[in-house]
Amino acid sequence: MLCLLRLNLTDFRNYRALTWRPESRVAVITGPNGSGKTNLLEAVSLLAPGRGLRGARIAEFARHGGGGRWAVAARLRQGEAPPFDLGTGTAGDGPADRRLFRLDGAEPRTQADIAARFAVVWLTPQMDTLFQESASGRRRFLDRLVWALEPGHARESAAHDTAVASRNRLLATRPNDASWLAGLEESIARHAVALAAGRLGFVAHLNAAPLPPSAFPRAHLALIDPIAERLATQPALAVEVWLRDALAQTRATDAATGATSLGAHRADLAISDAATGLSASQASTGQQKALLLGIILAHAALIAEARATAPMLLLDEPAVHLDAPRREALFSALAALPGPALLTGTDAEVFAPLAHDASFWQVRDGDLVKAG
Amino acid sequence: MGGPEIERLIQLFAKVPGLGPRSARRAVLKLLQYPEARMLPLAQAMAAAARAVKHCALCGNLDSVNPCAICADPKRDHTMICVVETVADLWALERSGVHPGLYHVLGGTLSALGGTGPDDLNIRPLLARVQPGDVQEIILALSATVDGAATSHFLTDRLAASGVHVTRVAQGVPIGGALDVLDDGTLATALRARR
Secondary structure, X not given: OEEEEEEEEEEEOOEEEEEEOOOOOEEEEEOOOOOOHHHHHHHHHOOOOOOOOOOOOHHHHEOOOOOOOOEEEEEEEEOOOOOEEEEEEEOOOOOOOOEEEEEOOEOOOOHHHHHHHOOEEEEOHHHHHHHXXXXXXXXXXXXXXXXXXXXXXXXXXXXXXXXXXXXXHHHHHOOOOHHHHHHHHHHHHHHHHHHHHHHHHHHHHHHHOOOOOOOOOOEEEEXXXXXXXXXOOOOHHHHHHHHHHHHHHOXXXXXXXXXXXXXXXXXXXXXXXXXXXXXXXXXXXXXXXXXXXHHHHHHHHHHHHHHOOOOEEEEOOOOOOOOHHHHHHHHHHHHHOOOOEEEEXXXXXXXXXXXOOEEEEEEEOOEEEEOO | OOOHHXXXXXXXXXOOOOOOHHHHHHHHHHHHHOHHHHHHHHHHHHHHHHHHOEEOOOOOOXXXXXXXXXXXXXXXXXXXXXXXXXXXXXXXXXXXOOOOEEEXXXXXXXXXXXXXXXXHOOHHHHHHHHOOOOOOEEEEOOOOOHHHHHHHHHHHHHHHHHOOEEEEOOOOOOOOOOHHHOOHXXXXXXXXXXX
């Protein structure tokens, strides 16, 4: 079981110098709005490769008046093995817009070295709007879930988006350059099929994930995507050929609209309650939050299964919108989890049922003080 | 600090790729300690190279003779041309010593987002080189990026009419590399290109 032994923040957001030892697997952090609860979760999220739970730029992490450099360091332990140190931040004398990683004091060879030791899964209040916003938000959400399990997915996604942007630009500037367009369409087709296959595999995996029985609703995911539909019945190469030809056919209309009408960037994700079939977009705010938590918990279980190490759960304001029975269900699910979890809230009372399983902390002036 | 000559030298050194202001100061200081043994020979070598080295009119390589030594070498296989993006790629292939033929330096890849079109690259001379019918194979050794792949596709298309055999370098498992650390894309490409 993974365990967070110590966390150090230096000039990160509102923390000047923090040393914190959570003392228990589950930690509840409370404090008024703007006190820095989410900043703390963000710091932990940055210990894994990626842009963290706010998707912020590196320059935004440095504390105001702190000289522009920042660091996050953690000591973790996996089961009975000796503890290991994981850190990230800007180098003391390097550029302030580049962040480095340290694994046991040395620069890791690849980011995969870190991913093999440490993973995070998070839920933030911003994700509450997932079911109301556009398909792109749901697609990003799905892709992030896939990335956590398949690091190669990020590269496919970046290459696909570059190819689509290049084709859009070319259609605007040299719409008759058929050889060049065909080259880009071949790339779009290859990467789009790889992305669709990755998403499809993940959705099937998540839907079938063995979860401990819980009062928590189980979510059912479905990909709405013509590429994925074809992949279900045809070989990948045949789908690539179909997509490449279809893109060649849509050049004139795509040039008129200024956008590529086919590709992995057109997919959407449908989420429903697996037991009742109720679509998430029709559900109440509380039911939506419960479904989202269901996905996050199932995702954490998948990562634990794939990596043999449970990810760290970062739940920012998880109790908001949940009724008492659902809160109970969440807390019992957390108590049964194999990995560490950090929870935030404005009111410690709400988390009272966790009293036996969690330690309670208050954020006060850039420091964490043990509560109760 | 030490007069305008030194400042100017540091500024110029700091523009050399791989150097920054700090390493430029270090390099200049070191050179100034041995002006006769290191600095003047360097200055003379730079002046000589700047005057003598030109792009080869045939392949785009850098050399002090034109056509370059590779293009002029009768022992090389003139039926085979390897297309690369930069002179650095040409040097890398030459170091490996595996390509017996000639080269063609494109000067980059097509880039719709970067505004590099076919006319900005050394493409027309390449098409002219295969016209007489002596060339039998064109090997495309371009980056495995979206732009590199689009450029390879573009060139394959343009070369189709000439009847020349167009091949691409393989992508896959690096020598000494373990399979389980490869990303999925490379592994899939390697498996597809098995033989």
